[in-house]
Every structure is written in C-alpha cells, then in structure tokens.
Amino acid sequence: xxxxxxxxxxxxxxxxxxxxxxxxxxxxxxxxxxxxxxxxxxxxxxxxxxxxxxxxxxxxxxxxxxxxxxxxxxxxxxxxxxxxxxxxxxxxxxxxxxxxxxxxxxxxxxxxxxxxxxxxxxxxxxxxxxxxxxxxxxxxxxxxxxxxxxxxxxxxxxxxxxxxxxxxxxxxxxxxxxxxxx
Amino acid sequence: xxxxxxxxxxxxxxxxxxxxxxxxxxxxxxxxxxxxxxxxxxxxxxxxxxxxxxxxxxxxxxxxxxxxxxxxxxxxxxxxxxxxxxxxxxxxxxxxxxxxxxxxxxxxxxxxxxxxxxxxxxxxxxxxxxxxxxxxxxxxxxxxxxxxxxxxxxxxxxxxxxxxxxxxxxxxxxxx
Numbered sequence: 504x505x506x507x508x509x510x511x512x513x514x515x516x517x518x519x520x521x522x523x524x525x526x527x528x529x530x531x532x533x534x535x536x537x538x539x540x541x542x543x544x545x546x547x548x549x550x551x552x553x554x555x556x557x558x559x560x561x562x563x564x565x566x567x568x569x570x571x572x573x574x575x576x577x578x579x580x581x582x583x584x585x586x587x588x589x590x591x592x593x594x595x596x597x598x599x600x601x602x603x604x605x606x607x608x609x610x611x612x613x614x615x616x617x618x619x620x621x622x623x624x625x626x627x628x629x630x631x632x633x634x635x636x637x638x639x640x641x642x643x644x645x646x647x648x649x650x651x652x653x654x655x656x657x658x659x660x661x662x663x664x665x666x667x668x669x670x671x672x673x674x675x676x677x678x679x680x681x682x683x684x685x
Numbered sequence: 686x687x688x689x690x691x692x693x694x695x696x697x698x699x700x701x702x703x704x705x706x707x708x709x710x711x712x713x714x715x716x717x718x719x720x721x722x723x724x725x726x727x728x729x730x731x732x733x734x735x736x737x738x739x740x741x742x743x744x745x746x747x748x749x750x751x752x753x754x755x756x757x758x759x760x761x762x763x764x765x766x767x768x769x770x771x772x773x774x775x776x777x778x779x780x781x782x783x784x785x786x787x788x789x790x791x792x793x794x795x796x797x798x799x800x801x802x803x804x805x806x807x808x809x810x811x812x813x814x815x816x817x818x819x820x821x822x823x824x825x826x827x828x829x830x831x832x833x834x835x836x837x838x839x840x841x842x843x844x845x846x847x848x849x850x851x852x853x854x855x856x857x858x859x860x861x
Contacts, residue, residue: 531701538705542713549720553727560731564738571746627767633759639750640743640759647767664724668732669767671739671760675746 548654555652558603563668567646569595571672586615586630586684593619615684623651630684641678645671718840729770729836733854736772740830741858748860751828752794770834778831785857786813787829799825831855
C-alpha cells in the first residue's frame with residue numbers, strides 16, 4: 504500500500520498536526536463554536552421558558568375564572584352555589600393552554616377540590632367558603648399550576664426549573680349563601 | 686517581569702484559549718448570571734400580575750366590597766398559601782396610577798370615579814374625580830390596587846440593582 508505523504512504514520516501525524524499552522528481558523532472555530540452554540544441554545548431556552556411561564560399564568564387565570572363563573576351560574580338553577588367538578592376544571596384547563604403545557608387526563612366524579620398530574624404538570628383546585636369568618640368574600644377557588652420546565656438540548660443533565668402560579672377567583676355575590684362543594 | 690514581557694511580545698500559542706477565557710469571564714458568564722436573575726424576576730412578575738388580576742376579578746364580581754381591605758387581604762393570603770413568592774398588599778399606594786384622580790399615599794383599594802357626557806363617542810373627553818361627577822355626567826366607578834413582592838437574586842449584579850429586588854404592580858379597574 505502506498506501511503507500518501509499527507510497521511511504518514513500515527514506518531515508523526517500527531518506531531519505534524521500539533522505543529523501545523525494550516526486551517527487555524529477551523530480549529531479556533533471548533534473550540535469557540537462550542538461556547539457559541541451553548542450560548543445560542545441558552546437563548547433559545549430562555550425564550551421557551553418565557554413562553555411556558557406566560558402560558559402557565561394565562562391558563563391558570565382563565566381556568567380559575569371559568570370555574571368561578573360556572574359556580575356562579577349554578578345559582579340560577581339551584582338557588583345555591585354548586586362548584587364544578589375537578590373534571591370540568593381540567594377540561595377548561597386543556598382548552599385554554601396554548602400548547603406549551605401538557606394537557607391533563609380528565610378525572611371522573613363530582614369532587615370539586617383536588618389535583619390532577621401529568622408528568623411535570625400539576626393542577627390543584629381548592630374551594631373555600633369564607634362566609635362568616637372572613638368578611639364578605641364568600642365562595643372562592645384557589646387554583647395552582649405547578650410545572651417543572653425542562654430545557655431542550657440538555658436531556659437528563661438539568662433537573663429543570665419549577666414554575667408555579669397561584670390565583671384566586673371569587674364567585675359573584677356568594678357571601679352568606681349556602682354552597683354544596685366537596 | 687521578563688516573563689511577562691516575553692509573554693506579551695512572543696507568546697502566540699494558546700491565543701484562542703486566552704481570548705475565550707477573557708470573553709467567557711467578562712461577557713458570557715455575566716450574561717448567564719443575568720439570565721438567571723432575569724428568570725427569577727419574570728417568574729415573580731408573572732405571579733404578581735396574576736395576583737393583581739385576582740383582585741380585579743374580585744372587584745368585578747363583588748363591586749360593593751371592592752375597597753374592603755380585609756376582603757382583599759383574604760384573597761392575597763389565599764394566594765400566598767400556595768405561591769412561591771410572598772405577595773403583600775401595601776396599606777397605601779406608593780405610586781400614582783395614570784389617568785386617574787388618585788395620588789400616591791392614598792389607601793390601597795381606593796375608589797374613584799370617571800365622568801363623561803353621554804353618549805360616549807370617540808371625541809368624548811373623560812374627566813376623573815375622587816367621589817362624584819358633575820351633574821349630567823355618566824359615572825363609572827373605579828378602584829385602584831397595588832401589590833408588591835420581592836425576589837432574592839441568585840447572582841446579585843454589582844450595579845444599582847437592589848437585592849432583594851422589589852417588584853410592584855399597580856392598576857385601576859372599572860367595577861360598574
């Protein structure tokens with residue numbers, strides 16, 4: 504086999520590579536490029552994080568208001584406030600999210616307060632009737648969304664950033680009125 | 686000294702590593718530290734805005750109690766039970782909201798009114814008053830809230846940025 508002068512034996516090849524001055528720019532780019540790509544991926548993830556945070560805040564607000572308005576509407580039919588089930592709230596959450604958050608399986612049953620989880624996302628609903636003990640707020644729902652955001656590009660190397668948004672939505676003129684929420 | 690002179694004059698090897706070290710130290714690392722601080726601030730700001738929206742929704746659903754401080758505190762306390770950040774309801778407004786006749790130092794949750802001559806049109810000029818509108822004007826009731834929180838920055842910047850960093854959200858909403 505005829506060996507090309509550009510590809511001599513391994514020891515000499517390594518020595519020549521170290522001493523060579525050709526293609527310096529490529530080697531420099533290979534070194535600095537790692538930092539540059541890291542920087543670009545970090546920027547990309549910062550945008551994704553902002554999108555997830557925005558989606559979480561907006562979805563939780565919209566879902567809480569939907570739950571409160573649904574409870575308020577029940578008064579017209581029953582002359583008492585009936586809180587929507589966790590399944591109804593989860594269905595609303597699934598319809599409001601832009602897609603940055605995972606959707607949740609809709610639970611069955613009539614229980615109003617509780618939580619539902621899918622992977623990194625947990626939605627917790629808690630109904631409180633403060634009538635008689637804390638002014639005139641009346642019936643309200645506390646909705647909490649917890650989402651552990653994980654960046655792209657570092658699979659398994661980063662445990663993620665826990666995002667959490669909590670809000671309260673009050674039910675119209677529910678102070679002093681009986682409720683049937685569980 | 687001679688070594689330094691020799692290094693500055695003749696040393697060319699590893700120049701890329703030196704450049705990268707300088708850029709990483711003075712540009713990339715501060716940028717990443719700032720990004721971490723930024724993440725903490727935007728998450729706190731999102732929770733703060735959500736809390737202000739909760740007060741708005743309370744005002745819309747219970748307009749007669751919109752200025753009752755104890756009721757507002759019930760809502761903020763309920764949020765704080767599950768929130769990562771502690772939201773506070775200052776007793777008085779630290780800023781004056783725009784376009785409303787409310788000044789800084791007023792009670793948090795203060796009611797005010799907006800006045801206009803009906804029918805409202807694109808040329809209608811609103812006026813704002815503390816309690817009542819001029820005779821003949823249509824009145825819309827307003828309420829102003831302010832909420833605050835503070836966030837501890839993981840990488841405090843050596844600039845004029847306080848740590849913990851205090852965030853404030855203030856806004857006025859129409860109740861009727």
